[in-house]
Amino acid sequence: MTTDGQPMNDSTGDDEAKTTDDGSRRTDGRHTKADGGHATTDSEFATPSGAGTDTEDGHGLPPLGSVRRYLVTTNHKDVGVLYIVTALFFLIFGGVLALLMRLQLWTAGQGLLSAGAYNQAVSIHGLIMVFWFLSPFAFGFANYIVPLQIGAKDLAFPRLNALSYWLYAASGLLLGVSFFQGASFAGGWTMYAPLDLPMYTPEVGSTTAILALLLFVVSITVSSVNFLTTMHRMRAEGLTLRRLPLFTWTILLTVWMMLFAFAALLAALMILSSDRLLGTTYFSFTEGGSLLWAHLFWFFGHPEVYIVFFPALGVMAETFQTFTGRRLVGRKWFIASMVLVALQSFGVWMHHMFLTSINLQVKTLFMATTIGISLPFDLMVFSLIYTMIKGRIRFVTPFLFTFGALVLFIVGGITGVFLGAVVLDYEFRGTYWVVAHFHYVMVGGVTALIGGLYYWYPKITGKMYDEFLGKVHFAAYFVGFNLLYFPMFLAWETPRRVFDYPPGLTPWHQLATIGAFVLGASFLLMFYNLTASLFTGEEAGDNPWAYSTTAEWTVPSPPPLENFPGIPSYRSGSIDFLAEDERSAIGSGTAADGGELTDGGVATVSDQATDHAPGHERITDEGEGEDHASIWPLAIGVGAFVLLLGASGFQGASFPDGFAGTFYAGLTGIGALLTGGSLFGLTRERFTGPSGPFGESWPFDGIENVKTGVWIFLASDVVLFGAFIGSYVFIRVAQGWVGWEPVPHDPLPGLVNTYLLLTSSFSVVLAMVAAEKGSKRGVVASLGLTIALGIGFLLNKGIEWQELFHEGLLLSTNVRTSTFFLTTGLHALHVIAGLVIAIYMLTRATRGAYLEDERPIEYFGLYWHFVDIVWLFLFPLFYIL
């Protein structure tokens, strides 16, 4: 649980920043004394200040253009570039797999690929495009642009951001490796059970692919927490949620959906990995294992559709405004529609299951919600269209792409209504109609994101791409796209994921194959254009686009390390960059509007004073500005890669015999050491992230970044446990609720454990009280008691499990034991993670930490209480009922 430890150590990072003399640090950190404070609304933003060069030195960040910089960087812009480049690599990877499929489909029947290889191509193409390309591509932009748009210097937790990237990169590499371990996963991107179990997909590579996805989801979770904290807490003054630029709005909603949807997928993948590695029997459970997977997967899967599409919508909204020179028509309704969709996206998943055994009432309900969710999109489409009225529309490459994307999305939307009619859905299920529809929607989204790439390319690189080549790219792309996907509507009777089709459909499939190659070739143009322009392109200037409004265009291209020449503020109605002293004035002056009000209603300045007191035992002498480099995220990524590669060899609760087994076991050991060691390194590292005061922090005004992060993480953990408990209830209902006997015969150990945990929650509170009173002994004693109680909990559980094992009740015995061991085991893992943190804190407490600043104890307490509360649900469910 890498995420568990994180918030703590970033807090220590913050502490260190705060140790030094506040005032001097801040003045040094912002290079604005000289040129700061000019409140302008025109080209004068562009202060080619010394900020860039000034910040390059110090902070241990190698200069731009060196490879080493990208290995250690934690700066959001660098990470954004890494995301974009890596995602484009996966676009090529997934694209080549798609071309292989299209070649196979040139004629009906077996061709280029064997049946198994074709299924792998289908499955991994889907997985790569949905997971490893689309979202990371969008999040490259989000990383780069969102902090600029909201006026933040970086994300709230820069190292976690780098960690997200490296976990993503590691997971992608793992997926690539899976092809060389027998075969990669071949059960479709939906991974329906029980085809996803070793019984049907026994290759080691299948396990690796699933573990890769698991790692990807962990990366997403880390990223979600980071983005939500940043976007809620660190907006410029005056930039209330309602005023957020649309791209940022779409990302905000995307991340909220991600937080909850991916938690459900995380649960599904954890259970699946456990089924594959440990031999639990969730998805092989006959009476409902298959359906359970479908529910879990689609509960994630439908929000996922919007997760990948929303950023594209944001790019469309931004570019439509810029290139038509009009503000968005019905902006607030546009935003309201998106909020509605984001909420409703969690209530439509069963429309993917209309042909399963769900009953008519449920079908009707989900038909209604499905139609309901399509209407807000109508509004958004009309809003974009009407924005063109009275515009001054310039058909440059970015707009061509987003305009084209809207056309494609309209086609995708209309064909989606066909699927919403259940009677038609019955026939379209599993055919190319579905394939064509979702490619129009999703690749329509990609089209908009490509527009975004051209739109922000000058900002990111400082160079202008070649406009003519860009237009040619668009022409080839648009023709190729329609040539590829439109024939699929005409050939819709072809079954999905089948390389055999009635010969009458051959012409359409050949047309599609030609289109696929045109589409693929168009990207070669793009890669050439964007690469060549890097060296030969004209200087783009700060703002190459007329009528652009958002803050990223007010700073140089590329923006300096710390983004702004001063503190961005919208107090006057448009952006100004204020100097530090002006900012302080605002701080006390505007405290009444709630901007930086904290607990006691203390205004910002004095709040800062208390904020910055703590952390005495590790005073740093270099407290100037933020850090932008850390090697540990990369190290953790490498560790996770090795660890999971090793774990892939594990099957049915053991490693295979012989060399392979030793190899995999060795890898697992090395990986575990690497990961653990680098996590520890990350915790020990001195790192200064961005610190307040921030302009707008609604609705987390009084809650600092780390605490916000912990809360958000716990929210996703609630969904994770919810999914586990839901799975248990689902299985138990399918099996017969009443006839189900709890696995432990004796609830007594569970009861004892309940009291142990409750007491330990209490002792954490005591530790906090002691810290507030400044009693070192009290802190140490209470933390020690907490740890002792936690260890007691684990020992008691260990003895209980040992007895059950002796009775022959193993994880793999039956679905009752599987649910019991896995769900309570997940809880035990949370306890262990908590204990690791607590032990770390205890060692620090013995050296006098937390006396001045008890907040880390409070954060730990939040987590610990949560773990405690979960147990209060698990105990009755698994021991008594």
Next chain:
Amino acid sequence: MSWFTQLPEPTSLPVQNGIVPRGTMVEVFRQIYFVFLVLGTLVGIVVIGYMCYLAYQYRDAGRGDADGEGGEGGEDGEEVDRPTLGELPTGSGGGRKLFTSLALSAIIVISLIAWTYGTLLFVEGAPSQGEEDFEVDVTGYQFGWEFEYPNGHTTDGVLRVPQGERIDLTVTSRDVWHNFGIPRFKVKSDAIPGQTTESWFTASETGTFQAACYELCGAGHSAMNAEVIVMEPTAFEQWYANTSNTSANATGSGNATEAGANATNATTTGAPNGTTNATGGNSTGNALLGATTTRSA
């Protein structure tokens, strides 16, 4: 391309009462699909056409504000309040026309769906009184289909049904998730291990058709087909009377191709990694495909 031309045949719509489509699955699908296709195309053309019109009308023809090639657009451009860099994002009104458009599209979509909902109730309903129906259990496995008739007779890879009668299917799977579909009769149902799903169809013509698997189920998925033989009711009665509670392979008469298919499928059963088998099964699949298209041509 008979598969395509067969779709929009509004002239062949059967007589019916009310506006809710009823009839065989094929007729129902044909009518609804036709209406959706026409309306969808219409809406698509109108919306995209309007988009392109706006894009042309308000294109930026030249550099200056008053450059008049855009006509109206150019002139308006001068009065229009253009966004400026660094401003706080705001919208530009226009709520009313937005909601008018939304209301229009909502009416179209909701009425269409409500209209098909009547048909859904009909499709999901029990057979009407006096209508004969014939129940068959379908079981999918890697990679083939097994059919069990009411008298306990089972066949593998070949489903024989009487023409004109409603056939009720109860579908399940023995191993992984499959989906049983007969494209010609527009019937489809998930085959989920441990679950049963139900669907029905009426074959209006005699001949040999193909059933296929519509859910990725493993290496043999592409070739996981079955033959559906629709017989004259009398011929079917005769055939059915001769079956007993045995497997189809034993009954023999005229089942040579069937037996071939079975042999391939039999080897695959229970063998999860059937890559090699799949290639074998595949050629059978192609042969069947060929047969179907000759039939429909």
